[in-house]
C-alpha cells in the first residue's frame with residue numbers, strides 16, 4: 001500500500017537509469033510535442049501503419065477465450081454488457097475503424113506502380129508514402145517482422161482513425177498477456193556473470209516465485225528507507241525500482257523491465273485519459289482510473305518517463321540518417337510530399353537532440369561487460385517474445401497499438417544498441433559488422449508513433465497530477481470545514497452551561513433603549529462571571545455556528561433539534577436581557593419546563609414518523625455512490641452522517 005508521500009514526484013529527481021530529471025523531460029516534451037503531433041497527424045507516411053492483425057495465432061496458448069467477444073474479457077465495468085448500448089460495448093470499442101487496404105500482390109504492384117492500393121485508404125492518401133515493398137529483416141531486429149509466419153503481408157490501417165483509448169478489454173485474457181510479458185523478464189542467471197560475482201551465494205536454488213517474493217520484500221524495504229530519506233531531503237529521488245528486481249540486478253535487466261512496465265503505464269494512461277463513461281456515453285478523463293493504476297505506483301510513472309528518455313535518445317540519434325536523401329526516401333513517387341515529410345521528421349529529431357543540453361539516456365553503459373554479446377542476444381530474444389505475445393491480445397485496437405508499440409521500442413533498441421554511436425550519416429553502419437544501417441518504413445512509423453504515445457502520456461500524467469492536487473486541496477478544505485462544523489456543533493454554548501437564573505443585583509427599569517439593554521446584558525454576563533469581551537465572542541461564535549450549520553446541510557430533524565435546544569432559552573425572560581428586571585416565579589419555571597418536555601416529545605414522535613423515509617433516502621444515496629464507484633465515475637460526497645445530539649444541552 002502506498003501512502004500520499006510515495007505518490008509525490010519530485011520534479012528535480014533524476015529518473016532512475018536515465019540521465020535527466022522529471023522536470024527536464026517535461027520541459028523537453030513541451031518543446032518536442034507540437035512537432036511530433038504535426039508529424040504523426042498530418043503526414044500520410046506516419047499516420048498509416050501496416051501490420052498483420054488478423055491472420056496470426058497466439059503462438060503461446062489457445063487464445064480463443066481471450067477474444068473481446070468473450071464476456072470475461074469484455075466486461076470490466078458492468079456485470080452485464082446487455083445493459084449498455086451496443087456501440088459502447090467492449091467488442092465494438094475494440095474493433096478497427098476506417099478504411100483498410102491489403103498489401104498489394106506482385107501483379108498489382110507491376111500494373112499499378114503509382115496507385116498500388118488503388119485508393120482504398122482514401123483518394124487523398126499518398127500511396128507512395130504508405131506502401132512498403134522491402135519487408136525483409138535481419139537478426140539485429142528486436143521484434144519479429146510482422147509477416148514472419150503468415151502468408152499475408154498484412155493490412156494498412158489509419159492510426160488517426162483508431163486512437164489508442166479505452167476499449168473495455170480486460171479480465172483474464174488481458175491479464176494473461178501482461179503476466180506473460182512480465183515473465184519474459186526472468187533472465188538466465190548465467191547471462192549476468194558479473195552480477196553473480198557480487199557476493200551472492202547460490203547454494204540453495206530458489207524457484208522464480210521465491211525469488212520474486214524476496215525481490216518484492218527487498219524492494220519494499222529499500223522503498224521505505226528512501227521514503228524516510230525523502231522526508232528529510234525532498235531531492236532524494238523517489239524509487240524507480242521494481243518489485244521484480246533481484247538483489248543482483250544489473251542495468252540491462254532493469255532496462256528490460258522498465259521498457260515493458262513503461263509501455264504498460266503508457267497504455268494505462270491513455271485508457272484512463274480517453275475513457276468512455278458507459279453511462280453517459282461521453283469520452284472523458286477518469287481520475288480514479290489514473291489514481292488506481294498509476295498515481296499509487298510512482299515506479300510505473302518513473303518507467304514511463306524512462307521510456308520517454310530512451311526514445312528521445314533514439315530519435316535524436318536518427319536525425320543525421322533521416323536528413324540524408326541518399327540514406328532515406330519517404331515518399332518514392334511524390335517529391336513534394338517526401339520533402340514535406342522529411343522537414344517534419346527533422347523538426348522532431350532536432351528538437352529531441354537540442355532542447356536540453358546533454359543526452360537524456362546513455363546507451364553506452366549497456367552490454368559492456370565481457371559477456372556483452374550473449375547478454376544482448378538474450379535481451380533481444382526476450383523482446384522478440386514480448387512482440388510475439390501481442391498476437392495473443394484479444395482486442396483488435398489494443399493489438400494494433402500493442403504491436404505498434406513493441407515494434408517502436410524494438411526499433412529504438414536497435415537504433416541504440418545495433419548502430420554506431422556517432423552522429424554522422426557516414427557512421428550509419430552496424431557496430432558489429434559492416435551491414436549498412438537501414439530502417440524499414442514500419443520501423444520508423446512505429447518508432448515515431450510510440451514516441452508520440454509517450455509524449456501524450458507525459459502530458460496526460462501532468463494534467464492528472466494537477467487534478468489530483470486540486471481534489472486533494474478541495475477535500476482538505478472540505479475536511480477542515482466539516483471539522484469546524486463538528487467543532488461548532490459539539491461546542492455547547494456557554495449559555496447552556498451557565499446558571500439559568502441570573503441573579504441581577506439591581507433591577508433595571510424596562511427600557512427599550514439599546515444602550516440600556518446592552519448594559520443589562522453586560523450586567524448579566526458579569527454576574528455570571530463572563531467578561532463582556534467573552535460575551536461578544538460568544539455571540540460571534542453562535543453566528544458562525546449557524547452559518548456552518550447551513551453549510552453542512554443540516555436536515556429537518558437537526559433544525560428541529562436546534563429549535564428544541566433554543567426554544568426554552570429564547571422564551572425564558574430571565575435569560576433575555578430585556579426581561580432581566582423581571583423576577584422569575586415558580587409558574588414561569590413550570591411553564592418553561594413543560595414547554596421543554598413538550599418540544600422533546602414532539603421531536604421524538606416526528607423522528608419516528610420520518611425514520612422510514614430517512615432510511616430510504618440513505619439507501620438511495622448509498623446505492624448511487626456505489627454505482628458511481630463501480631462504473632468508475634467520481635463518487636459524490638455523502639450527504640448524511642451519524643451525529644449524536646449533545647445531551648448536555650438538553
Ligand SMILES: Cc1cc2nc3c(=O)[nH]c(=O)nc-3n(C[C@H](O)[C@H](O)[C@H](O)COP(=O)(O)OP(=O)(O)OC[C@H]3O[C@@H](n4cnc5c(N)ncnc54)[C@H](O)[C@@H]3O)c2cc1C
Pocket residue numbers: 164165166167168169170171174175177178260261262264265266267268271293300390393397398399401402
Ligand atoms: C498489449 C495490450 C494492450 C492493451 N491496450 C488497451 C487499450 O488500448 N485500451 C484498453 O482499454 N485496454 C487495453 N488493454 C487492457 C489494459 O491494459 C488492462 O489489461 C485492462 O484495462 C485491465 O486492467 P487491470 O486493472 O486489470 O490491470 P492491468 O493493466 O491488466 O495490469 C495487470 C497487472 O499488472 C501490474 N501492472 C499494471 N501496470 C503496471 C505497470 N505499469 N508496470 C508494472 N506492473 C504493472 C499490476 O499488478 C496489475 O494487476 C491492453 C492490454 C494489453 C495486454
